[in-house]
Amino acid sequence: MFFKKKVTERNLPTHIAIIMDGNGRWAKKRGLPRSAGHVAGAKTFKTIARYCNKIGIKYLTVYAFSTENWKRPQKEVDGIMNLLRDYLKDAENFKGENIRLKFIGNLEPLADDIKELIVKDEADSADATGLTVNIAINYGGRDEITNAVKKIVQSGIKAEDITEDTISSHLYTSDMPDPDFIIRPSGEYRLSNYLIWQSAYAEYWFSDVLWPDFLPKHLEQALDDYNKRNRRFGGV
Ligand code: IPE
Ligand code: IPE
Ligand code: MG
Numbered sequence: 001m002f003f004k005k006k007v008t009e010r011n012l013p014t015h016i017a018i019i020m021d022g023n024g025r026w027a028k029k030r031g032l033p034r035s036a037g038h039v040a041g042a043k044t045f046k047t048i049a050r051y052c053n054k055i056g057i058k059y060l061t062v063y064a065f066s067t068e069n070w071k072r073p074q075k076e077v078d079g080i081m082n083l084l085r086d087y088l089k090d091a092e093n094f095k096g097e098n099i100r101l102k103f104i105g106n107l108e109p110l111a112d113d114i115k116e117l118i119v120k121d122e123a124d125s126a127d128a129t130g131l132t133v134n135i136a137i138n139y140g141g142r143d144e145i146t147n148a149v150k151k152i153v154q155s156g157i158k159a160e161d162i163t164e165d166t167i168s169s170h171l172y173t174s175d176m177p178d179p180d181f182i183i184r185p186s187g188e189y190r191l192s193n194y195l196i197w198q199s200a201y202a203e204y205w206f207s208d209v210l211w212p213d214f215l216p217k218h219l220e221q222a223l224d225d226y227n228k229r230n231r232r233f234g235g236v
Contacts, residue, residue, distance in 0.1 A: 011227050013180035015059035016052065017202070019194055020045060022186030022210030029210075035079040040212035042083045051216040053099055053131035059176050060133050063194050067106070067140030081111065084137065088117035091124070098130035104172035105139030106147070132176065141196030144171055173198055181226050185209045185218070203229050 020041055027037030045062060052060045065080055091101060101121050110118075148170035157166060168174065178198045182191075187208040191199065205222045207214075 010223065012055070012057060012223065013203075013226055014057070015061065015177050015179045015181070016057055017061040017063075017179035017182045017195055017199070018048070019063045019182070019184040019188075019192065020211045021063075021184060021188055021192075023212060025186065026210040026212040034076055037212060038076075038080055038083055042087060044212050044214050046087075047216065048214065048219060049099065049131065049133050050097065051219060053097060057131055059179075060131055061104070061136060061173075061179060061195070062133070063136045063139065063192075065105075065137045065139070066193055067138055067143045068193065070138075081114065084135075085114055085117070088114065088121055091121045095124070098128045099125065100128040100130070100132040101125045102132060102134045103137055104134050105137045106143060107137065109138060134173070134176070136194070139172070140193045141191070142193060145197055167197065171197060178202065180231075181205065181222070183207070183219075183222055185211050185214050201231070201233055203231065 023037030023041040024034040025037070026040060027034050030036070045064075049060055049062075064084070069080075070077060103118050103122065107115055107118060145167070148167055151170045152162065152166060173195070178200070179195055179202045181204075182195070182199055182202045183205045184190075185207045187206070189206055195202075203226055205225055207218060207222070209218055
């Protein structure tokens with residue numbers, strides 16, 4: 001009995017991944033431009049990241065812009081990039097929060113000033129020991145795997161030496177555990193090219209709440225559900 005886990009003790013995921021979806025519909029419902037939805041969504045992101053840090057989550061990976069999102073009107077893309085800029089400039093103000101910032105995705109096509117801010121913010125927060133926030137920008141799971149294969153071939157690794165670990169270690173997420181829990185709000189039931197390799201054994205949670213309306217209480221509902229899941233990883 002001495003070793004028995006207290007029933008009240010919650011089994012929290014180490015790594016939560018969120019598809020921050022529904023900003024456009026949130027704005028439309030209010031007769032606002034889509035850009036207003038992205039502004040609201042960015043606020044939600046900050047609230048949820050702080051909350052994850054507070055309750056002791058180690059990794060939070062958020063989908064902010066996909067490799068497919070370039071298809072959107074230029075004005076919308078510019079608006080999202082400006083929000084990213086503001087966030088990166090503002091990161092100074094979160095220094096006391098012990099949050100480590102990281103970016104995943106193909107950052108090459110981003111504007112030079114954004115890339116410089118990313119390098120600076122990652123370096124400035126590198127020693128934080130609380131939550132690691134990974135922001136996925138120009139991220140696509142297929143693009144990531146394609147790039148990994150290119151890097152593996154270029155490095156001259158022999159085909160017979162390639163293992164699952166070889167692939168994992170060439171992904172943007174090489175230095176973190178796979179997501180345990182993937183949350184998608186906004187009533188869509190798909191991954192949209194998110195973490196497709198890493199999510200092989202993740203638990204999923206869907207909700208009709210639009211991302212700008214997503215509150216810590218919704219995350220709590222999700223975590224309560226996660227706590228009841230029985231992850232078997234193919235075993236019994
Ligand atoms: C998610 O919200 C944000 C991005 C994809 C950048 P959407 O903009 O996709 O919102 P909906 O899905 O159109 O409501
Ligand atoms: C996924 O949402 C990408 C992000 C949230 C950044 P989308 O709105 O782009 O996905 P689809 O088009 O509904 O699949
Ligand atoms: Mg969407």
